Amino acid sequence: MTSFSLTILGSSSALPTSQRFPTAQIVTLSEQFYLIDCGEGTQMQLRKFRFRIGKINHIFISHLHGDHYFGIFGLISTMQLLDRKGDLHIYGPKGLKDAIGYQLDHFDKLSFPIIFHEIETNGICRLYESSRLIVESIPLKHRIPTCGFLFREKPRQLNIQKEAIEKYSLSIREIVQVKNGENVVRENGDTILYNDCTLPPEKPRTYAYCSDTLYKEDIIPQIKNIDLLYHEATYMHNMASRAKETFHSTALQAATIAKMAEVKKLVIGHFSARYKSSKELVEEARTVFPETYAAEDGLSFDV
Amino acid sequence: MTSFSLTILGSSSALPTSQRFPTAQIVTLSEQFYLIDCGEGTQMQLRKFRFRIGKINHIFISHLHGDHYFGIFGLISTMQLLDRKGDLHIYGPKGLKDAIGYQLDHFDKLSFPIIFHEIETNGICRLYESSRLIVESIPLKHRIPTCGFLFREKPRQLNIQKEAIEKYSLSIREIVQVKNGENVVRENGDTILYNDCTLPPEKPRTYAYCSDTLYKEDIIPQIKNIDLLYHEATYMHNMASRAKETFHSTALQAATIAKMAEVKKLVIGHFSARYKSSKELVEEARTVFPETYAAEDGLSFDV
Secondary structure: OOOEEEEEEEOEOOOOOOOOOOOEEEEEEOOEEEEEEEOOOHHHHHHHOOOOHHHEEEEEOOOOOHHHOOOHHHHHHHHHHOOOOOOEEEEEEOOHHHHHHHHHOOOOOOOOOEEEEEEOOOOOOEEEEOOOEEEEEEEOOOOOOOEEEEEEEOOOOOEEOHHHHHHOOOOHHHHHHHHOOOOEEOOOOOEEOHHHHEEOOOOOOEEEEEOOOOOOHHHHHHHOOOOEEEEEOOEOHHHHHHHHHOOOOEHHHHHHHHHHOOOOEEEEEOEOOOOOOOHHHHHHHHOOOOOEEEOOOOOEEEO | OOOEEEEEEEOEOOOOOOOOOOOEEEEEEOOEEEEEEEOOOHHHHHHHOOOOHHHEEEEEOOOOOHHHOOOHHHHHHHHHHOOOOOOEEEEEEOOHHHHHHHHHOOOOOOOOOEEEEEEOOOOOOEEEEOOOEEEEEEEOOOOOOOEEEEEEEOOOOOEEOHHHHHHOOOOHHHHHHHHOOOOEEOOOOOEEOHHHHEEOOOOOOEEEEEOOOOOOHHHHHHHOOOOEEEEEOOEOHHHHHHHHHOOOOEHHHHHHHHHHHOOOEEEEEOEOOOOOOOHHHHHHHHOOOOOEEEOOOOOEEEO
C-alpha cells in the first residue's frame, strides 16, 4: 500500500523551546510532500529530517500568527537558491499574499511562479485535488481567521486477484479494465465479471489537521471516523479558562473531539512552553481517548 | 577582567545546512548581550546556547538579505510573549523598519517600544555609545547597502596597586579619584600622585564584524590592529570570480585583509553550503594568516 504519513517538524506553541520548533508538518503521499504551516526554522527542520525541499509543491497555512508562517520567507528564498522552476502553490487566509510579497520584494526576481490560493475560512472549501488526494479546509475558531485541513485519499482501484490472471488469461489491458470496475467482454462473446477477479480496495485514508482553535464541536461531522486527527492542545484542562481566553484548547478537549468524532488515532501538539514534557498532556487526553500520542519534532505517524 | 566575547549563532551563507543556521552572532560585554544579524532560527539558537532573550537590548542588522534578518520577526514576537517592557534598539539600513513593521502589524499591540536607528551605510557612523562600549558602522560593498560593525571597548580606569592602599591609607573616595587619573590633595596639603598608586589599564579590546562584502581594502585603516576580526569567506579562492560576481569574499581574501590590518585573530564564516566542512577554507586562510579560525554554530571566542 502506498505510504501516507505525517511527520511533525515543529510542535511548540508561539514560544519555541530548546526541544520544539514552531508549528510545521509534512504530509507524505505517493512521494509527494505537502507542507502544513511553516513556522520559523521549517527549512532547517526539513534538512534535519531529510525531506527534499524541491519536492514541496503545495504549502497550506492555517492562519497568520507568526509561529505558523514566519518560516515561509526563508523557505521561498531557499527554493530560489536551489534554482526551482516549477509552480509553488500556497494556500492561506487573506493577507498571506501581501505578507509574503512584502518580503519577496527584497529578493532578486524569483525563478519560479507562486500561485496564491486565498482561503475563505468560514466554510468548508475544496482547496486541492489530484488523482490521489483531496484537501479541504476545516473552519476553526481562533482570534483571527483560521482553518484546519482535511487530507482525504481518493477511493483507490480494486485489487486484482493473482489467481484470476492465470485462470482467465487476462491481458494487461483487461487487468486495467477490471481494476477500474469494468467487466471484460471479449470478441468471442465471453464476459468476465470484474467482481470475479478483484478484491475490494483498501479504505481511503484520511488525516485532519486542526490548528489553533477553541474547543469546537461543529467540526465533528467533517472529521467523523477519520484515521488520524491532529488537534492542538496548548494547555492542561486545569487552565481551561486561559485556553478559552486565548482561543486555544486543552488536552482533554482535544481528546473529547477525537472521541466524539470516533477517529482512529489522535496526535496532540502546540504545547505551551510551560510544560517541560508532553507526558502529562498525553496522560490527561488518554483518560478520555486512549489512542492519543504527543507530537514531537521529527516524529512520524502512519495515516 | 570583564568578559568580552563573541558567540556564533549561525554560520551558513544564504542556504542553511543541517550543521549551520543562517547568520547571527552574540557579543557579550559586562553581561550585556548585543545581537549582530538575526537570520532565521536565531531565537532557537539563543535558547539552545542559553542566552537570555530578555537581556538583548540592541540588535545590529548588516543588510536586508533574508539570511541576515528573517529571524527578527519571531524574536520580536517572542519578546512580546515574554512580556518585555524595556526599549529595544534596532540598527539597520533603510528599509528595515518597514520590513519589520509590516509583519508587526499582524501582532497584538507590542508591550515595549522599538527604536529604529537607520544606518547610512556609505560612511563610518557612530551607532551606539555606553559607559563601556562604542559601536560604529564599517562601510562594506555588497549587492545592496551593507555595513559591518566595530565594537570598541572604551579606555578603562587605571588599576589600583594594592600596596598603595595601605601605604597611603587611601579612602574609598581617594581610590576612585586615583583610578580616574586624578591626584589626591589632602586637607593638610599632602599630595598623592595617581601615578604612584596605579598601574596602566588593560588596552581596550576591539571586535569587528565584516558581513557580506567584496574584498575591500578600504576598510583596513578602520580595523587596524584590532583584537578579533570576523570576515565572511563564502568561497575558496579557486572560486574568486564567482565571489566577485556575487559580491562575496574568498577565504584567502579574508586572510589578506586580516594580515594587512595586523589584527590578532581572524574568524571566517558565511560558508557556501557546497563545503561539507570548514577545514579546507581555514587551511587556505592560514597560508596567509595563521591565526584563522572557523565560525561554527555555538562556538565562542574571547575578544
